[in-house]
Amino acid sequence: MNELFEDDGPAPQGNQPEYTVSELSGAVKRVIEGEFGLVRVRGEVGRVSRPASGHLYFDLKDDRSVIAAISWKGQVAKMQVRPEEGMEVVATGRMTTFPGQSKYQLIVDDVAPAGAGALMAMLEKRKAALGAEGLFDAGRKQLIPYLPKVIGVITSPSGAVIRDILHRLRDRFPRHVLIWPVAVQGQDCAAQVAAAIRGFNAIAPGGPIPRPDVLIVARGGGSLEDLWGFNEEIVVRAAAASDIPLISAVGHETDTTLIDYAADLRAPTPTAAAELAVPVRLELMATLDALGARLLRGTVQGVTARGQRLRDLARALPRLETLLATPRQRLDAGTSRLGAALGLAVARKRGGFDRIAGRVQPALLRGALARQRDLLQAREERLNRAMALRAERRRERLEALAGRLSPALARMLGDAGRKVSDGRRDLGRLAERLEAAPTVRLARLADRLEALDRTRLTLGYAQTLKRGYAVVRGDGAVVTGKAAAERASVLEIEFQDGRVSLGGRGTKRAKGDGGPEQGSLF
Known part of the structure; x- marks a missing residue:
């Protein structure tokens, strides 16, 4: 009975070891990191989060499972393509655990789109x-x-693109070109291209650096991944916000990026962008000459046509004698009546004068003269007073102007003296430059002449003879073929150290004879 109520104590533990929570978490961490030290995982990007720390947190999922992924700040800066929600990617990294939440996660070093289809889908979105x-x-x-x-050009300074653009501009119409060097591939491409577009737009007109009238963003051909920097949103927004007209020339003719849609004009190649930026100078000059010739021909033809028209109209006019016959007849008739009319008019005027002279008396004339004299004297006095007053006012105004003129004249003389001094100083500098210019010019021409003479000696056939070649002449002319050599009566061979003359036609090889050709040496 006592055995039934006996305390048996703790149950036996067996031989399984005991772990603390931290020990077990550490063991799991070592196993997972050892087995999955480097893995590539393909999946769809789910939730994406980037806090202020700069690290990138996102999920990789398929239709049945989800893996938490994290990329540290330094790794994010090296990524060419950053994961966005909905993208199908291949993530490269290592598996580890987070003991604080009892979960495993993927530390991602790099992310690549899962084929061109994923990139195109993201691009279309x-x-x-x-x-x-x-x-x-x-x-x-x-x-x-x-x-x-x-013209402002945004491209790599070391590639063939900038040389092609400058060469095409130089051939068509030389212009002032400003180059903003940028990376055209990689992680820094988008930020540098956007900064270059904004930088050109920030140049103030009329400043020490000329503001471009047109921008060209150029890059050679490449794969979709190589051109991805020109699909970034920061580049597209900078191109759309540009106040300066922008030409996009990214890739070859079949390559299309988002900057092509935002640009004001798309060029199929960088060389074509230079052709779209400027016209052909020679064509403009030819067009101008043609238009000038057309203007001259039109002017000559117009003058000729109007002269012919004038002659035609002149033939349609009546003769001068016909036009003047009637007026001349009326003049003769008036002249015949003029003598009688003048006598009648004199008689009438004399009768009217006689009637008026009877009413005119000397006393009336003297009174009228006295009244006119008084009126004239009054007006003379008023005129004298007005002239004196006006002269006084003019004198005062002249004195005021004279007072203002003296300081102004002194200032003008001072300014003129300074200008003369500056002119003498500038003239002295120009005289020094003028004296030195002939010497510098002659030195440059002498150097160029010496270089051309060296080139002439290098390219001359005498240098070729020194390398083992010879010149064959037949009858005084250079022989270049067998037929000409056979026709020549005398052959002359020029070597580096002299000439040798040989017989011509007599040196032919005898047919059927396998021995050496027979000839004569002069």
């Missing part, structure tokens, strides 16, 4: 989003200037 904002509308595009004075 971004294109639709930016297009919905109106960044690609045709109504906001600017016209490219017909003949820009300054």
Whole structure:
């Protein structure tokens, strides 16, 4: 009975070891990191989060599972393509655990799109989003200037693209070119290209650095991944916001990036961008000459046609004698009546004078003269007073102007003296430059002449003879073929150290004879 109520104590533990929570978590961490030290995981990007620390947190998932992934700040800066929600990617990294939450996660070193299809899908999605904002509308595009004075080029300074652009501009119409060097591939490409576009737009007109009239963003051909920097949103927004007209020349003719839609004009190649930026100078000059010739021919033809028209109209006019016959007859008739009319008019005027003279008396005339004299004296006095007053006012105004004139004259003389001094100083500098210019010019011409003479000696056939070659002449002319050598009566061979004459036709090889050719040496 006592055995039934006996305390048996703790149950036996067996031989399994005991772990603390931290020990077990550490063991699991070592196993997972040892087995999955470097893995590549393909999946769809789920939730994406980037806090202020700069680290990138996101999920990789398929239709059945989800793996938490994290990329540290330094790794994010090296990524060419950053994961976005909905992308299918291949993530490269290592598996580890997070003991604080009892979970495993993937530390991602690099992310690559899972094939071109994923990149194209992301590109179409971004294109639709930016297009919905109106960044690609045709109504906001600017016209490219017909003949820009300054052209800004945004490209790599070390590639063949900038040489092709400069060569094409030099051939068509030389212009002032400003180059903004940028990376055209890699992680820094998008930021540098956007900064270059904004930098050119920030140049103030009329400043020490000329503001470009048109911009060219150029890069050679490449794969979709190589050109991805020109699909970034920061580049597209910078191109759309540019106040300076922008030509996009990224890739070859079949390559299309989002900057092509935001630019004011797309060129199929960088060389074509230079052709679209400027016209052909020789064609403009030829057109101008043709238009001048047309203007001259038109002027001559117009003058000739109007002269012929004038002669035609002149033949249609009546003769001068016909036009003057009637007026001449009327003049003769008036002349015949003029003598009688003058006598009648004199008689009438004399009768009228006789009637008026009877009423005119000397006393009336003297009174009228006295009244006119008094009126004239009054007006004379008024005129004298007015003239004196006006002269006084003019004198006062002249004195005031004279007082102002003296300081102004002194200032003008001082300014003139300074200008004369500056002119003498500038003239002295120009005289020094003028004296030195002939010497410098002659030295340059002498150097060029010496270089041309060296080139002449290098390219001359005498140098070729020194390398073991010879010149064959037949009858005084250079022989270049067998037929000409056979026709020549005398052959002359020129070596580096002299000439040798041989017989011509007599040196032919006898047919059927396998021995050496027979000839004579002069």
